[in-house]
Amino acid sequence: MTQEFILETRGLTKQFRGFTAVDDVNLQVREGHIHALIGPNGAGKTTVFNLLTKFLPPTHGEILYRDKSITKMKANEIARLGLVRSFQISAVFAHMTALENVRVALQRPIGTSFHFWKSERTLDHLNDRAMDLLDQVGLAEYADVLTVEMPYGRKRALEVATTLAMEPTLMLLDEPTQGMGAEDVDRIVELIRQVAKGRTVLMVEHNLSVVSRLCDRITVLARGAVLAEGDYKTVSANPLVKEAYMGTEVEEEEASA
Structure with a gap:
């Protein structure tokens, strides 16, 4: 250290x-x-x-x-x-799955965050990395669960995963x-x-x-x-x-x- x-x-x-x-x-x-x-x-x-x-x-x-x-x-x-910040309240997209939330965060460093007109399949190459991040925070089993349906503590863990996606x-x-x-x-x-x-x-x-x-x-x-x-x-x-x-x-x- x-x-x-x-x-x-x-x-x-x-x-x-x-x-x-x-x-x-x-x-x-x-x-x-x-x-x-x-x-x-x-x-x-x-x-x-x-x-x-x-x-x-x-x-x-x-x-x-x-x-x-x-x-x-x-x-x-x-x-x-x-320098990447998480917030006092959960700051994830409620009506997207855990996997989709992490994929959105992973898009930011590669500059495709706002390419909404592209097919979702163009993001499939991010799935492995997104699953790895979900696994790191103990959320692999929640990958396909809508965030709104996740317990509060798991939502905060998902926020950590999205923060990690920014490579802080x-x-x-x-x-x-x-x-x-x-x-x-x-x-x-x-x-x-x-x-x-x-x-x-x-x-x-x-x-x-x-x-x-x-x-x-x-x-x-x-x-x-x-x-x-x-x-x-x-x-x-x-x-x-x-x-x-x-x-x-x-x-x-x-x-x-």
């Missing part, structure tokens, strides 16, 4: 009409790590994600990927570099276990662990059990600013973090450990 920073922010700031949502954030994500952004509601986590993936322009500051500034690049340009070097996962029961959470934790091999993952996650099991490093945000950083043991023992966010959740987590 290399110790290089694959992603950095320097003084990253976002203001909305005088309100500072992200306040001078300096983030350093090491290549090969699973890194979590955590914090209370309104801490600025999703805004940071939106800045990193160019859904919002920063007011001030700089974003670097592999030591090169991507601050002024567009969302599609950074996706081509390998850095995966940004926004609340990957939100709304899941314990069984689905365990499945997604193992899935993230598997797909993180050979990749870097930056994730926003509220479930502290997930964070403690998966993450090499954690950045805690509060009121848009970095409050603490370190591994789970260090962060969970920080009294400022307990006061601002974790509190009883940390105590319960430690008691169950």
Whole structure:
């Protein structure tokens, strides 16, 4: 595992009409790590994600990927570099099968995403790769199932498969276990662990059990600013973090450990 920073922010700031949502954030994500952004509601986590993936322009500051500034690049340009994001809500096509969803994602790198007039059979050459990705996330048996008919946890796994189809070097996962029961959470934790091999993952996650099991490093945000950083043991023992966010959740987590 290399110790290089694959992603950095320097003084990253976002203001909305005088309100500072992200306040001078300096983030350093090491290549090969699973890194979590955590914090209370309104801490600025999703805004940071939106800045990193160019859904919002920063007011001030700089974003670097592999030591090169991507601050002024567009969302599609950074996706081509390998920064690929999944969203807090499932973002797959409900009335397409799992296989068809992955095939759509596979078309993007080869530039045929919008060739709707072509026969579906022209996409058959993508089937093997799509099935391989479905197999990687444990969805091979769902290949021909309409997404709308799949359980919620399986839909999120499908979203991971479509993200992998974009060949990411850095995966940004926004609340990957939100709304899941314990069984689905365990499945997604193992899935993230598997797909993180050979990749870097930056994730926003509220479930502290997930964070403690998966993450090499954690950045805690509060009121848009970095409050603490370190591994789970260090962060969970920080009294400022307990006061601002974790509190009883940390105590319960430690008691169950």
